[in-house]
Structure formats: structure tokens, C-alpha cells
Amino acid sequence: MEFEKVIIDKKLFYWTWRDLPFLPYSWLDEKDLKKLPKPFFLSEIHPDCNIGTESKYEDELTNIIELPDRFDKLNLDNDLRKDLKRVEKKNAEIKLVYNEKDALDKSKKWFLELWKEDKRDFQRRLKIWKEKCYTISAYLGKELIAVHIAMKNEEEKTIFYLGCWWNRKHKSLSTPTFLLKKDIEKAISDGFKYYDLEIGDQAYKKKWGVIEKPSKYYAVLTKELADYLEVEHYVEMEDN
Numbered sequence: 001m002e003f004e005k006v007i008i009d010k011k012l013f014y015w016t017w018r019d020l021p022f023l024p025y026s027w028l029d030e031k032d033l034k035k036l037p038k039p040f041f042l043s044e045i046h047p048d049c050n051i052g053t054e055s056k057y058e059d060e061l062t063n064i065i066e067l068p069d070r071f072d073k074l075n076l077d078n079d080l081r082k083d084l085k086r087v088e089k090k091n092a093e094i095k096l097v098y099n100e101k102d103a104l105d106k107s108k109k110w111f112l113e114l115w116k117e118d119k120r121d122f123q124r125r126l127k128i129w130k131e132k133c134y135t136i137s138a139y140l141g142k143e144l145i146a147v148h149i150a151m152k153n154e155e156e157k158t159i160f161y162l163g164c165w166w167n168r169k170h171k172s173l174s175t176p177t178f179l180l181k182k183d184i185e186k187a188i189s190d191g192f193k194y195y196d197l198e199i200g201d202q203a204y205k206k207k208w209g210v211i212e213k214p215s216k217y218y219a220v221l222t223k224e225l226a227d228y229l230e231v232e233h234y235v236e237m238e239d240n
Helices: 078-090 103-115 119-132 168-173 175-189 223-229
Strands: 003-007 013-017 040-045 064-066 094-098 134-140 143-153 158-166 194-196 216-221
Touching (some): 078 175, 094 175, 103 119, 103 134, 103 143, 143 175, 158 175, 175 194
Parallel strands (some): 013 040
Antiparallel strands (some): 003 013, 040 216, 064 194, 094 134, 134 143, 143 158
């Protein structure tokens, strides 16, 4: 685990896991606690982790789809079920390419236009995602219009959805939703048990009939830092 220093002002700072923005969930073991730099704050800890305090915030709940043996058995919102039929028709001419070489490089401009991520952070994201993720590219004719990005955990039989980089010129097609549907269908056929949309309170996630569990956080802070970060439960450090 690599750490990064988050500077609040000239006086206040804390350390956290460097790759928290790029990977699904964080995790701590007992052996990790002795090695943590201080002050330390880590959020988005997986609910199954024995370490940490449950978050009270709605936007830090999980969105986990438990996969049945058939797609039509999913507990979908009725409006989403209708939308998926329309989306399927609108994307009838879309060609899918799995794990296309340079898919992330070809689509990164759409992500950067929207989020304007720091160059150093984005290079880190690209490096990690190229190593750990799979992609589904969507072509309309010869034009690439979207790239779906996800990660497999074979041991836990879980797929983590990391997002879709897409061209908003084709917004009417709802291709990100189409790609998500296709990937969930494939996950079911491949015998996966869960499809994880990651934490968050986005409305589209809730329509998939998700399991909501509070993620956790762990903190070793001074009282001043805890008050600033609005952290209720923490291991208290002495102020310097």
C-alpha cells in the first residue's frame, strides 16, 4: 500500500491510500495499522473489512447487484426495465469489441473533458486500469463512441464497474447503459455472483435493485483535524 499526503493548509494535512480514487474500495488488515503514517484518514473501506467505522452518509453506501441465473430475474426498477428494451433497439447497429488495444487511450479525451483530472493522477489511473481492467468498446460504423471499463475478482466472483468513457455527441443512444447491460448479461453467463456498481448515491445505480451497505472509514487524527474533516470516530493523536 502506497500513501499520499493530502495538504489542507499550511498547518493541517493527513495521509491516505494513494490509489483510493482509482480502485474499488479500500481495505485494512490488523498488520497494516502499525505501519500507517500519521495523521491518517481512509474512507471507502469495504463493508466486509473488520477494521473501520460504518459511514452514516447516503453517498457512501454500496450498490451491489446480486446476480441470478438469468438477466430477466434481476430485481430491476420498472422504468429501467422498459428503458433497457428501448436502449437495446437504439443500439442495434453497435459493434462491440472486447479488450481492444489502446481502448483507454482512444477514449481518454472524453473523461478528461468532463473531469479535468490532474495530469499526474490521470497517468496513475491509466497505468492501474491498463494493468487490472477489461474494456468493451462500442463502435457506430467505424466511429468509436464509448468504452466500458470494469474489473474482475475471480476469487470473490465479483465484477466491479469503474465507468464508461463516451462521446456525448451520441447521448441519445444511451450507449453506456447498453454496455452495462451487456456486461451484466455476460457476467451472469460466466457464473459471477455479484456485479458491483461501487459506492455512491447516483440515481441510475439504485434502479438496478442493488444491495446497500455502509462502507467504512478509519482515522488516526488530532481533534483539530477530526473536527475539520467532520470525523466522529477516530484514534486520537496529540496535537503538536
